[in-house]
Amino acid sequence: MLSASDLRRTVADRVLWQGLSFQVMPGDRVAVTGPSGSGKSLLLRALAGLDPLQGGEVTLHGRSQSRWPMPEYRSQVMYLPQRPAFGQGSVLEELRRPFGLKIQSARPFPLDEAERWLAALNRLDFLNLSVTTLSGGEGQLLALVRALLLGPSVLLLDEATASLDPDATRAAEAALDQWCAAGPVRALVWVSHDPAQRARVATRELPVVLR
Numbered sequence: 001m002l003s004a005s006d007l008r009r010t011v012a013d014r015v016l017w018q019g020l021s022f023q024v025m026p027g028d029r030v031a032v033t034g035p036s037g038s039g040k041s042l043l044l045r046a047l048a049g050l051d052p053l054q055g056g057e058v059t060l061h062g063r064s065q066s067r068w069p070m071p072e073y074r075s076q077v078m079y080l081p082q083r084p085a086f087g088q089g090s091v092l093e094e095l096r097r098p099f100g101l102k103i104q105s106a107r108p109f110p111l112d113e114a115e116r117w118l119a120a121l122n123r124l125d126f127l128n129l130s131v132t133t134l135s136g137g138e139g140q141l142l143a144l145v146r147a148l149l150l151g152p153s154v155l156l157l158d159e160a161t162a163s164l165d166p167d168a169t170r171a172a173e174a175a176l177d178q179w180c181a182a183g184p185v186r187a188l189v190w191v192s193h194d195p196a197q198r199a200r201v202a203t204r205e206l207p208v209v210l211r
């Protein structure tokens with residue numbers, strides 16, 4: 001589904017990764033591992049098409065990232081950052097906003113599904129809160145629900161539950177598990193510093209070595 005071949009990334013004069021090749025297949029749950037500063041976030045950003053590739057190639061469904069219209073590519077390979085950014089207004093408005101974009105225009109906003117995910121995360125009370133008042137963990141839950149509703153093929157999670165308490169973390173993992181199992185062409189790529197979480201959520205590990 002998603003294939004990376006011979007990726008290379010440098011910052012300043014430091015080579016973070018080179019000759020990095022791997023594939024993400026439907027149903028995969030890949031944990032990207034490596035010490036702080038080894039380039040895990042930059043790898044996810046490269047896969048998501050948020051940073052230009054310095055070397056190598058990423059293909060989605062056999063088509064090079066550079067040949068995809070970027071909005072379409074990013075709707076299929078979605079990056080969930082540790083500190084998601086929101087606009088203004090309520091949680092409901094924030095969830096609804098992307099469905100006004102051209103790339104999503106064929107799909108009406110699925111309010112029932114939003115309520116189901118929020119209920120699964122024990123946050124059905126969320127919808128009318130203002131996004132500007134959300135805590136770090138609440139922001140992560142909102143970003144997660146927004147991503148699940150948008151339904152990419154590959155969801156890239158960058159410490160996406162790091163601000164959650166243990167119960168909320170487990171609920172988020174269960175929601176992701178359910179979401180992944182519900183579609184035939186879905187995969188997760190996780191960056192998590194928590195080995196216990198990686199053992200729970202990942203089917204295999206992709207090490208990024210600090211050079």
Ligand SMILES: Nc1ncnc2c1ncn2[C@@H]1O[C@H](COP(=O)(O)OP(=O)(O)OP(=O)(O)O)[C@@H](O)[C@H]1O
Binds near residue numbers: 012016037040042
């Ligand atoms: N936009 C940038 N410009 C220059 N250097 C950057 C940029 N973004 C990150 N870096 C550097 O690249 C290296 C890798 O950063 P990255 O955030 O990918 O690491 P990481 O493995 O995700 O680390 P952590 O586990 O601490 O989150 C770091 O040394 C960082 O300072």
